[in-house]
Amino acid sequence: MQDYQTQKSTVLDILDKHQTMPGNLLPILHGIQDTLGYIPPAAVADIANALHLSKAEVHGVISFYHYFRDTAPGKHTVRICRAESCQSMNGKALENHAKQHLNIDFHETTADGRFSLEPVYCLGNCACSPSITIDNEVFGRVTPEKFDQLLACKGAE
Amino acid sequence: MTRLFISRDSTALSxxxxxxxxxxxxxxxxxxxxxEIVRNGSRGLFWLEPLVEVETSEGRVAYGPVEVSDVASLLEAGALEGKQHPLYLGNIEELPxxxxxDRLTFARVGLTDPVNINDYIANDGYRGLKNALNLQPAExxxxxxxxxxxxxxxAAFPTGIKWNTVLNAPAEQxxxxxxxxxxxxGTFSDRMIMEGDPFVLIEGMTIAGLAVGATQGYIYLRxxxxxxxxxxxxxxxxxxxNGYLGDNIQNSGKTFNLEVRMGAGAYICGEETSLLESLEGKRGLVRFKPPLPAIxxxxxxxTIVxxxxxxxxxxVILDKGGDFYRDYGMGRSRGTLPLQLAGNIKHPGLFEAAFGMTLRELLYEYGGGSASGRPIRAVQVGGPLGAYVHEGQFDTPLDYEAFAAISAVLGHGGIVVHDETVNMADMARYAMEFCVEESCGKCTPCRIGSTRGVEVIDxxxxxxxxxxxxxxLRDLCNTMxxxxxxxxxxxxxxxxxxxLNHFPEDFGLKSKA
Structure with missing residues (x-):
């Protein structure tokens, strides 16, 4: 985990850029997570201060949305779709395979810090289930073998 | 120079x-x-993606599904001149x-470069807006x-009534x-429009702004x-x-500004009041209604949501008239619905059709049956909150009222197919589990009922x-x-x-007589 002091200027810069935007809290949180990879808990006070909100309100918003995270993710984030369409095409077997292969559960990061595993409920790729994303890239008709290949490619980066 | 078309649609990319x-x-x-490779939207015949279309003097010739390992043989066979090859499909528009x-809303998707405004205008784009600029808001x-x-x-609420409420609500903003x-x-039609013809959405929102006197629009995107x-x-x-958004749209003196705002992985934010809370920068808690968002x-x-x-x-309605659109469909379901065939289906894709075709026709005639080749056992229509439909109900026409009459939901026309290997008690449990995961927590029946539901099913x-x-379980469902x-x-x-009603045997209960 990085020291917040080195991240603080980034946070303040993002806050500054969104100062006059109506309904700016989600865009600010996205900005921070896009830049730092997560929303450092220590940033909550700065966000609350800039938006004239309580820390509880800001924390409440961060914790409400599945996408926002308050710990650093692995180098790559793998999201596996758990929704009905993917289930109809053996998505559950893929989910179990992924957990075994990476030796982690959902919301965890591998010990070497290379992969974080997250569930997702629909990627809109239901015509080619089961689907996963690795970072921002979506992959369809993913079999356990294809999953291993994709991760091997990413792991080598 | 040969022009090729290869989609930039997420599913093609996947x-x-x-x-x-x-x-x-x-x-x-x-x-x-x-x-020259044009990155178009997808034609929506997803079992044929990645699809490569070649522009020839006789029109477009398609090949698919194309893998990287096919490229050498395609070029060798003369695919750039539209010649024969095992992946040759001919003109994609001639496939049944x-x-x-009935492609009204999806008329341009797959034809054009989605982000080229000249392509859009050359293919009947902005004709609706042009008409709207000459009409009074009420018209x-x-x-x-x-x-x-x-x-x-x-939800299938009449769009015109919603617009009329906002039109008649006095406000400066x-x-x-x-x-x-x-x-x-099981749904991807919104995504396909946004990736494959985003201008049609922008034009529709601009017309909505003119219709009710709104100058600011937001697209809340997942x-x-x-x-x-x-x-x-x-x-x-x-x-x-190009003067189609901003302070003086096509020199009309009318203003409409538009911005994309990103959601953050909360399913409940698809509920309109929760979405508004989220846009305002809050937790996506559902609001009480009334007051309606229109007021x-x-x-x-x-606000129009x-x-x-x-x-x-x-x-297309403003271009060709309300009557033109209304002439498609059946009963009180007018126009077309972009149906989405997904899950365990041989030919998954986007099928825009006038209301009224039966589910069976769609599943077998076009969908080709299950992808696994096993019999289709259950079909969920209308998303995770829609009913599972069994074989005996497949002759129901795709119409809002006909589906309501069998205690099902047509909804947005998303269709997820399950073959005979599905365990319906698992799917029922999953529905409750999903509600536990995604409930906003504001009301008790949803927040706690879903947790109790998982336990009772277990x-x-x-x-x-x-x-x-x-x-x-039935009593709990009644309360929810x-x-x-x-x-x-x-x-x-x-x-x-x-x-539970259609597949009691999966719960270890006696089958219906």
Missing amino acids: LGAEQVVTAIQQQAAAKGQSV YFKNQ IVKQVTDSGLRGRGG KYIVCNADEGDS VEYPHAQIALNQAIAAAYA VGLFGKP NNVISLASVP RIVDGVEKDKNTVL TYGSLCAMGGMTPFPVLSA
Whole structure:
């Protein structure tokens, strides 16, 4: 985990850029997570201060949305779709395979810090289930073998 | 120079379209052949993606599904001149799957470069807006009312009535909000429009703004759709640069500004009041209704909240008239519905058709049956909050009222197919589990009822006091249906009870006689 002091200027810069935007809290949180990879808990006070909100309100918003995270993710984030369409095409077997292969559960990061595993409920790729994303890239008709290949490619980066 | 078309649609990309583009560019260059590759939207015949279309003097010739390993043989066979090859499909528009559709909303998807405004205008784009600029606001609303268009997000509320309420709500500031939080499994039509023809959505929102006097629009887009975000932002920038958005639209003196806002992975934000809370920067807690968002909406102002497909259907209505659109369909379901075939189906894809075709026709004639080759056992129509439909109900026409009559939901026309290996008690449990995961927590029936629902289903499946617990599950579903604040808790009983009623044997209960 990085020291917040080195991240603080980034946070303040993002806050500054969104100062006059109506309904700016989600865009600010996205900005921070896009830049730092997560929303450092220590940033909550700065966000609350800039938006004239309580820390509880800001924390409440961060914790409400599945996408926002308050710990650093692995180098790559793998999201596996758990929704009905993917289930109809053996998505559950893929989910179990992924957990075994990476030796982690959902919301965890591998010990070497290379992969974080997250569930997702629909990627809109239901015509080619089961689907996963690795970072921002979506992959369809993913079999356990294809999953291993994709991760091997990413792991080598 | 040969022009090729290879889609930039997420599903095409998920199957390797980008790698096919690179391979063709490199191998054609090595052969000294010059190609221009247009990145279009998808035609929606997803079992054929990645699809490569070649422009020839006789029209477009398609090949698919193309893998990188096919590129060498395609070029060798003369695919750039439209010649024969094992992957040759001919003109994609002549395939029955495409030919028998009624593509009104999806008229341009797959034809053009989605972010090229000149392509859009050359293919009948902005004709609806041009007409709207010459009409009084009430006349625009009347066209939409006359069309019979109902909310395509699932609730099927008449769009014209909603617009009329906002038109008649006096306020200095009003808003147009597009609900692009397409979170239901089995749906991808919103995504396909946003990636494949974003201008049609922008035009529809602009017309909505003119119709009710709103000068600011927001597209609330789910974060799972990064490619849609890119396409929308490119198209919005082009619309501003060409005077189709901003302070003086086509020198009319009218103003409409538009911005994309990203959600953050909360399914409940597809519920309109939760979405408004989220846009305001809050937790996505559902609001009490009344007041309706049309009266007290975003930042407390009158607001139209419409789904992507509803708004994207407005340009053709304003171009060709409400009557033209209303002439498609059956009963009170007017116009067309972009159906989405997904899950365990041989020919998955987007099928835009007038209301009225039967589910069976879609599943077998076009869908080709299950992908696994096993019999289709259950079909969930209308998303995770829609009922499971069994074989005996497949002759129901795709019509809002016909589905309601069998205690099912047509909704947005998302269709997820399950073959005979599905365990329906598992699917019922999952429906409750999903509600636990995604409930906003504001009302008790949804927040706690869903957790109790998982437990009760587990007890039934484990054989603990089966009959008593079945009565309890039905009672719980009744409380959720009538006591929940919104459709999340209120409709979770649809998949649960339909699974229980149609497939009791999966719960270890006696089959129906």
